[in-house]
Amino acid sequence: MRPVARRAAGLLAIALLGAAVLVAVLSGTSSASPMRIQITIHYSHYDPSRITVPHGVPVTFVVVNTDPIDHEWIVGDAALQQRHRTGTEPVHNARPTEITIPALTTRETTITFDKPGVLQYICHLPRHEEYGMVGWLTVT
Amino acid sequence: MRRLSTVAATAVVALLFTAGPAFACGGLIGPNGAVNLLRTTTLAAYHDGVEHYVTAFQFAGGGGQFGSIVPLPGIPTKVERGGDWTLQRLIRETDPVPQAGVRLEAAAASSAQVILQVRIDALDITVLKGGGKEVGTWAKDHGFRLPPDAPEVLDFYANRSPIFLAAVFDADAARARGQSIGDGTPVHITIPTANPWVPLRILALGKTGSERVDADVYLLNDRQPTLLPDPNANGLSLQVSEPASASLLKDLRSDKGMGWIPQNAWLSKIRIDAAASDLRFDLAIDASGRGQPSLRDAGLAPFGPMQPPASWIGWVLLLAAVGLGIPVLGGAYLARMATRRMPPGAGA
Numbered sequence: 001m002r003p004v005a006r007r008a009a010g011l012l013a014i015a016l017l018g019a020a021v022l023v024a025v026l027s028g029t030s031s032a033s034p035m036r037i038q039i040t041i042h043y044s045h046y047d048p049s050r051i052t053v054p055h056g057v058p059v060t061f062v063v064v065n066t067d068p069i070d071h072e073w074i075v076g077d078a079a080l081q082q083r084h085r086t087g088t089e090p091v092h093n094a095r096p097t098e099i100t101i102p103a104l105t106t107r108e109t110t111i112t113f114d115k116p117g118v119l120q121y122i123c124h125l126p127r128h129e130e131y132g133m134v135g136w137l138t139v140t
Numbered sequence: 141m142r143r144l145s146t147v148a149a150t151a152v153v154a155l156l157f158t159a160g161p162a163f164a165c166g167g168l169i170g171p172n173g174a175v176n177l178l179r180t181t182t183l184a185a186y187h188d189g190v191e192h193y194v195t196a197f198q199f200a201g202g203g204g205q206f207g208s209i210v211p212l213p214g215i216p217t218k219v220e221r222g223g224d225w226t227l228q229r230l231i232r233e234t235d236p237v238p239q240a241g242v243r244l245e246a247a248a249a250s251s252a253q254v255i256l257q258v259r260i261d262a263l264d265i266t267v268l269k270g271g272g273k274e275v276g277t278w279a280k281d282h283g284f285r286l287p288p289d290a291p292e293v294l295d296f297y298a299n300r301s302p303i304f305l306a307a308v309f310d311a312d313a314a315r316a317r318g319q320s321i322g323d324g325t326p327v328h329i330t331i332p333t334a335n336p337w338v339p340l341r342i343l344a345l346g347k348t349g350s351e352r353v354d355a356d357v358y359l360l361n362d363r364q365p366t367l368l369p370d371p372n373a374n375g376l377s378l379q380v381s382e383p384a385s386a387s388l389l390k391d392l393r394s395d396k397g398m399g400w401i402p403q404n405a406w407l408s409k410i411r412i413d414a415a416a417s418d419l420r421f422d423l424a425i426d427a428s429g430r431g432q433p434s435l436r437d438a439g440l441a442p443f444g445p446m447q448p449p450a451s452w453i454g455w456v457l458l459l460a461a462v463g464l465g466i467p468v469l470g471g472a473y474l475a476r477m478a479t480r481r482m483p484p485g486a487g488a
Contacts, residue, residue: 068279068294
C-alpha cells in the first residue's frame, strides 16, 4: 500500500471511530432523558391534535399557551373526561395528567403511560371542548 | 359640506343569557354567569368624517359585573351618555307597534393601553388600544372570562383597528341606582374615521356554531348605500331600503346629542339571522359614494396584518423573473446546441 493510501485509510478509521463514539454518547443521553413533545395552543385548539407515544417510558409534554385566555390539558380515558365535564376544580396542578396553562404561559408535565391504549386530551373550561379543544393520544 | 354618510343601528333582539358562564354579550362576560343583560342595542352613525355609536344595555336582573366589548374603527374623541329614544325610534319606524294613544315621549326606555375611561350610570366604559393578546389580557386581568373563540375574534379586529371599547355593567350599582329590569343605559361614542363599518362578527362571540345570531342593522345614508357583503345573502336580508321619512329624521334630531341628523337621508334595514359559525364578516359601507365598499373593512380580506406592498411586489418580480428567465435561458441553450449540431455550411 502506498503511503498516501495508508494515510487516507488511517484518517477514515479515526473518523469512523469518532462517529461511533458520538453515536454511543448521544444514544446514552436520549435513553436517560424523557421524550419531549411540544403541544401549542393557538386560537383555542391543540397543535398537534394527534400524538403517539410508547408505553413504559417517561414522556414530557411541553404545553405552550399562546392565547390570552387560560386553558387546560387533561389527558385520560373516556371515564376521566366525563368526570371533568361536570367537575368544579378551578385549577389543576396536583396530577401530571391534569394541568392548567394560564394565558400566555408554558407548562411542562412528565407522564409514564403504563399500558397501550387510545386516550384523549381535552380542555374542560366552559365551551372549550365544544369549540374543538380536543386531541387524541395513542399509547403503543 | 357637512353631510351624513351613514347612520347604522344594530339592534340585537335576542341576546339571552343563561347561567352558563361562557355566554357572552358582544364579547365579555362576568365570572358569576348570572343572567342580567337581556339585550344590547347599538347605533353607529357616520357624519362628516365622524362615526357615532350609541349603545344601550338593558338591565335584566342578576348581580355582579357583566360587560361587552365593541371593536371600533378608530380612537374616540368623546364618550358620553346617549340620547333616550334614538334606538327605540328607529325600531318603531320599521317595526311599528300598533298602540293607539301612546305618545312619542313615552317611548323613552327606561396590558392594552387605556385611552379613555368614563362612568355612565352603572356602566364603566374603557377604551383600549392594543392587539388581540393585549386586549384579551386586559379583560382577563379585570375579571372577565373570555369565551374560547375570543383570541381569534380579537385578532380578527385588531389586525384592522386595534381600538376596542369595553363596557362593564355593574348590576349591583344599577340596582342601587333604582334601575328596574328592562331599563336601558345608552352610551354615545364619537369616532373620527375615514371609513365606517359595522361590527357583525363580534355578535357571534361566545356562541357555538349552530347558535343563531339575531339582529337588526339600520343604516341612514345620504344616498342609497353600497354594502359588502351582499345584504341579501349569508344570513342577511335587506328588509327596508327607502328615503327616510321627515318625521323619523326630526324625531332622531330632537334626541340628546343627535342634532347633527340631516334633513334628508336614505334608510335601510338589514335583518341578520345567521348561524354563529357563518357570521365571520362585518358590514362595510362605502361612504364616498363611489360604490366600492372595502373588502378589508368587511373582514373579507386575507386574515392577518396588511403587508407592505414592497414585500409582495418583490415576490411578484421574483416569480416573473423566474417565469421569464427559464424559457429564455432554455431557448438560448437549445439554440446553441442546435447550432453546434449543424453541419458546416448548413446555416442560411
